[in-house]
Amino acid sequence: MTITIDDLFQVTNIVTLVARSLTPRDYLCFQRLNKSLYDDYLQGYSDLEYWDMKLVSMGLVESDAVVDEMDSGVEECDALTIFDRIKGFQKFNAKEVYKKFHRCFWSFIMKLYEGDLDGVFAAAAGCEDPVTRVELLRQIRRFNRCNRCSYELYVQVEEHLEELQERFLEELLVELGGIFDERDYKSGVKIVDAYVALGEQATLVEYVKKKIEYTESSLVRYTGIFDLDECQLDQESVRTIFKSFCSFLNEKIEVVDVMFADNLSVMVPYCESFFEEVVVPFIAERLEGEFVSNFPQMRSEYGTWNFSAPRKYTVEYLPDVYGILVDVFRSELRDSINGGPNFVDIVIENIHVLLQPLIVDEYLLKIEEVFKTQLADEFTHYNEETAKKQEERNGQIYETLRNKIGGTELMNEKNNFLSSFTRILQKKNTNGIGSSATAEEELKLMYDFNKLNDNLKNLQSLVSVDLCYKAIQRSETIIADICKLSAMRRLPAKAPAAKVEDLAPCLKAACQRVFKLLIQEMSVRHIKPGFEKAVHVLQNYNPQDINRLTSGAAAAAAAPTDPLIKFIELINIGDIILQMISIFFRDKLIAKKIVDKNKDFLNELIQTKKNFEMMLDDFVAEGLNIGINKLMDEILFVFNSNQLPEDFNPDPSTVKNREIKPSKCATMIVELLSNHFFLLTGATDKGTIDVFQQEVGERFFNEVVKNIKKNIISTDGAIFLICDLNYYYDFIANKLKQKQIIPLFAGLKTVGQIFLVSNKDSKELGKMICDVGKFQGIFTQEEIYEFVQRRADWSRVRKDVERVMYGLAVSDCIIM
Known part of the structure; x- marks a missing residue:
């Protein structure tokens, strides 16, 4: 079966695609091609869609609320103003709105399509100003977006438009060169605005940097910055040289501010290049080497070091040179409109950055x-x-x-x-x-x-x-x-x-x-x-x-x-x-x-300092051990004389009326420790104090363990044991703050929990003993088992506890 053109035009989608790919002139001809085709596919809503598509592609907004200014008696627009005057349209009048844009731009489109680049600006009345020409190019490019469906026309116009723009920019650079030669910088403002409007800032900045170029020989008239007789930095010479650098930049700031204002960042990158290519090499060259002749002896006649002697290497004066440089530029460099409100700060930061290799290497x-x-x-x-x-x-x-x-x-x-x-x-x-x-x-x-x-x-x-x-x-x-x-x-x-x-x-x-x-x-x-x-x-x-x-x-x-x-x-x-x-x-x-x-408690520097402290601490350790022995004897005496049996194994009838607080013994112990722990504060160094406190803390920990093991502790009394242990922990962790012994008391604090478990949960108690990690890894399972044996009800829970721990109880064993 042969498909004819007439058959194809019976398909709505095909007709629509063909219509949308045509230029407005060809589209109007296509409408007149066949009355039946027009009546079925190219009138009414389909026709409105064609013109609607054109306007939307140009960036106009379809809205029922839009009022056409040109229908309100406003005079005819031109290519430069029409987009400002007409920003939207209503669908029913899309064709009429497009006609207005077509009349403004189609002549430019045809000239660009045919390659008549010279006639583009000539066809626009009052388009001699660079900014106006830039605006015309932008508006033509915007209108040309409605021709994207007509691929050949769109591409040809875009290519010639780009070529015209490049030619225009080259002409502007030539004109800008003449402005620099005549020092009529105000005349260059419009050229700058034109470049900024076209987004060609980089090209303009590079050109301007070349026109205000600098050479080290023209800037540096003084080379000596050292007094060789005294082997000292001549600060006045350094300051004079840096002021000459600053004066040079101030001249350029005046030029750039007039031409560019704050439209385009020129001064900051220019200063970066200036410091990188002139200032930093100048500093680096003059801080090479050492003072060989006339260098004074570094030790005085009495054999002590003469710290006021001059430095041996010139680079040792870098901080002084840097300080003068920053001081001069902070005080002498003028503010720049182009550089922004933080211009001086940014310049000084660039100095800091560019000197990094010299500083580090x-x-x-x-x-x-x-x-x-x-x-x-x-x-x-x-x-x-x-x-x-x-x-x-x-x-x-x-x-x-x-x-x-x-x-x-x-x-x-x-x-x-x-x-x-x-x-x-x-x-x-x-x-x-x-x-x-x-x-x-x-x-x-x-x-x-x-x-x-x-x-x-x-x-x-x-x-x-x-x-x-x-x-x-x-x-x-x-x-x-x-x-x-x-x-x-x-x-x-x-x-x-x-x-x-x-x-x-x-x-x-x-x-x-x-x-x-x-x-x-x-x-x-x-x-x-x-x-x-x-x-x-x-x-x-x-x-x-x-x-x-x-x-x-x-x-x-x-x-x-x-x-x-x-x-x-x-x-x-x-x-x-x-x-x-x-x-x-x-x-x-x-x-x-x-x-x-x-944050740096593992820093190697702190470890070095600690090692130094430990070296000195070793020489006084023996004397402190004597004091520690005396303190431990007193602590043991307090435990023996003040830790009463009913502290941790109270009469059940009195428990409800008893206040939950540390026992008298615990209070006395902590008071005793507080008096002795901080006895050395202010009398000797921190390292010695740390050794003393750690040793006392560890030995006190052992005494507390012994004290628990020699007392009977009931379930009702467990809360009072926990209260004492928390009291000890709070003192160690929050007042003493010796990190090495805090884990000991953290583990000890959890020991009180094994006395708190009811005898009805004896199997749970056995599981707790097996969980060594619960006690911070401080105690072994055997040690925890020794603690549990101090429970007042040990005889009742022993069988279940040992069965959980060992798989069977002692009573399950039979002697054959």
Whole structure:
């Protein structure tokens, strides 16, 4: 069967598709092709759908509420204004509305279709302005969307429209070049607006950057930033150079603000390029190398480190250069309309970002290397000097110690010194290093320090407070320098974030490494050798040998105290050093959030500090053990004399009237512990206190276990046992806060539950004993079984408990 054209035109969908693919002119001809075809398919609703489709594809909205302004007596529109005047239509008049757009745009469509690009702008009256021409191109492109069903026409128009746009933009760039040559920047505003309207910002920005290009030779007239005779940074020269950079940028800001206003971001990317290609290379080049000639000696004639000496490597001055750079640009760089309200902040953030490679790859590595060398050299030198003078000082120790009245004066001096040291760090943390507000406190600190050092200098100087104090000062200076590099305040929320990795973690890690170097070098090269010698003296001390010495009564009385006093004095020195480190750690590292003690408890730095504390704690552990033994004896006495049988096994008739609270014994025990646990607070270092409290806590735990095992506990009395155990746990967890022993008391707290189970649930009790995990893994099943045996009703529940635990009870066994 042969299908004819007439047959195809009998199908509604085919007729509709053919009609919609035609241009308006061809569509009108198609309607006149056949009266029957017109009557059946191309009139009425089908005809309205064709014109409706055209208008909707142009972005107009179909609505019954639309009022056509042109039907209201408004004058005829042109291609530039018609889309503003007519934004919607009603379906019944879609064809009439389309006619209005057709009259405005069809001549442009035909010129573009035929490739007559020169005639497009010429055909539009009053279209000489660049912004007006851009608007015309946009409106033609919008109208051409209604020709998408006519594929050949649509594509040809789009291609020629793109070609016309490219030619137009090239002409604008040529005109813009003339504007720059004549410095008539206001005339370029319309060209900028045209580019922005067409979305060609990137091309325009690149062109403008080339027109206001910069060269290092034209900017940098001064190259020397160091005083080579003094091996110091010439800050005035640095400031002058950075001001010249700033002046150059201020000139460009004026140009860009006039031309671009806030339409297009030009100044921020321009500044990024300027710093990357000029400023940072300038800084990096001048901070290479070291001071070779005229470099002064780093140690004074007395053998102590001269911390005010110049730095050896030029890169060590990077924080100072960075500080001047930020200060100059924050104060001298003018605000920019184009750069936005946070322009200066963004520029300084870019400085911070672009200096990262120099900071990470050069400065941080070099400063750690220099600091480690300084510490090793000075501690080694001190040890050598001490060894040479050992014999001379040994002869003077005896007389000096004999005249010592007691430790009270020394302790007061030590506390005064540490108090002053704390205030100084706090002042520095608030006002900055070298602030005049700390002058009086500095004077007081040095007075207390010299007075303390004068009292200690006649002792066997195994450890030097002076040297350790200056080493801490040096590390403080280095960390303060590093922190200058992260002194940038956070940008406002609306400011664009830097597209690079945050430098803050790297700087924090560097500060932590400096502190770690301080601890390690001080420990290995100075503190540990000194204490090892002191321990050796103490270990070799024998009172019987003393009795065989001189027969003089005074000498015999004084001699036995000599090694002990030396050791105690050394412990005082170690305690001072440890507290200085702790104060420094708290006020500099924690206060500045270099270390978060709540989140970084596994941090290697904290572990290093703890190891240092533990090393010193070992030397006082034996004396503390004596005190712990005395305390345990007293606790045992309270248990034996005040833990009454009816505390945990009360008379059933009195239980209901008894208040549920800790027993008198528990209250006395906790009060006793509270008085002794915190006895050392303020008298010695935290590490020593921790060791003391942990040891007491562990031994107290064992005493509580023994106390439970020697008491009979009834189901009614279980609640009072639990109350006591909770009381102990609350004290340990919330007041003592020693993490190492909290799990012990957490496990102990759950033990009370096995006495609370009724004898009617004896099998459930057996299951509870088998669940070792319920007791925090502190007790074995055998230990829990020992606790259960203290139940008042043990004889009644024993059979069921053992059957659950072992599969059978003892009574089930038969002796053959």
